Amino acid sequence: MIARALIIDDSAFMRRIIRHHLTKSGCKVIGEAENAAQGLRMFHELKPDLITLDVMMPEAEGMDSLCALREMRAALPDLTAIMVSAVPFDKIRDSYLKEGALAYIVKPFTQFSFEPVRQKLLRVFRQNAA
Amino acid sequence: MVEPLTIAVIDAQTVADLRDEGDDLLIDLIDLFVSETPERTRVLAAALAAGEREQIERTTHSLKSTAATFGAEAMRALAAEAEMAARAGQFERVADLFPTLQREADQVHEALAAERGKIVS
Numbered sequence: 255m256i257a258r259a260l261i262i263d264d265s266a267f268m269r270r271i272i273r274h275h276l277t278k279s280g281c282k283v284i285g286e287a288e289n290a291a292q293g294l295r296m297f298h299e300l301k302p303d304l305i306t307l308d309v310m311m312p313e314a315e316g317m318d319s320l321c322a323l324r325e326m327r328a329a330l331p332d333l334t335a336i337m338v339s340a341v342p343f344d345k346i347r348d349s350y351l352k353e354g355a356l357a358y359i360v361k362p363f364t365q366f367s368f369e370p371v372r373q374k375l376l377r378v379f380r381q382n383a384a
Numbered sequence: 385m386v387e388p389l390t391i392a393v394i395d396a397q398t399v400a401d402l403r404d405e406g407d408d409l410l411i412d413l414i415d416l417f418v419s420e421t422p423e424r425t426r427v428l429a430a431a432l433a434a435g436e437r438e439q440i441e442r443t444t445h446s447l448k449s450t451a452a453t454f455g456a457e458a459m460r461a462l463a464a465e466a467e468m469a470a471r472a473g474q475f476e477r478v479a480d481l482f483p484t485l486q487r488e489a490d491q492v493h494e495a496l497a498a499e500r501g502k503i504v505s
Contacts, residue, residue: 264442265449266416271402274409312442340452362452364401 257281257379260302262293264311279372289314290322309339393495395455414496440470459488
């Protein structure tokens with residue numbers, strides 16, 4: 255199964271880097287959004303299997319990343335979510351993992367720091383395909 | 385005499401890591417920097433002149449992320465300080481930091497242009 259991914263990040267640089275790693279991991283990027291509100295709209299429209307969501311984006315249209323994640327997971331409980339963050343604090347990571355995120359990755363990241371995420375993605379989507 | 389500590393304009397290891405992912409990725413990122421950053425600094429200058437808090441916060445945040453992509457630590461630290469000052473409503477502090485931030489962004493631009501030249505040649 256090829257996972258269809260939506261990237262939500264306010265940085266065009268990070269979107270390009272994330273696209274690179276997801277594509278390399280066998281995912282198909284079907285959309286990119288630059289804030290949580292736009293991401294939520296694209297989520298409803300495109301129905302991705304996987305999202306990457308920047309934790310620290312400036313709020314837009316009254317919507318932040320946590321609200322968007324909760325709304326997406328309410329609509330699609332099986333959604334695979336990878337949180338992307340500049341903040342390497344366990345407490346914040348754990349709070350997002352409790353919200354159901356598959357992984358929390360700290361940027362800037364490389365193929366080595368992305369590797370555990372790639373392994374998790376392989377497990378999830380292999381399992382779904384079986 | 386003790387040598388003064390200096391910080392590289394961009395981090396060689398970060399750039400090498402990006403290049404390891406393929407020349408296309410690094411070229412795209414450098415081209416994004418070249419096309420986006422002058423516009424961002426223009427927007428920041430205009431937002432400072434107009435006192436537009438949200439725009440000042442957004443632009444300084446964006447410049448911080450951009451700098452982090454290339455390990456441009458001096459630019460990142462200046463943008464981060466400007467972002468914090470903006471959040472605290474200290475626009476005068478942001479305005480004080482702005483010329484140095486712009487100079488640093490210009491230096492990063494030059495360093496990245498040189499990296500791009502090495503890839504293309």
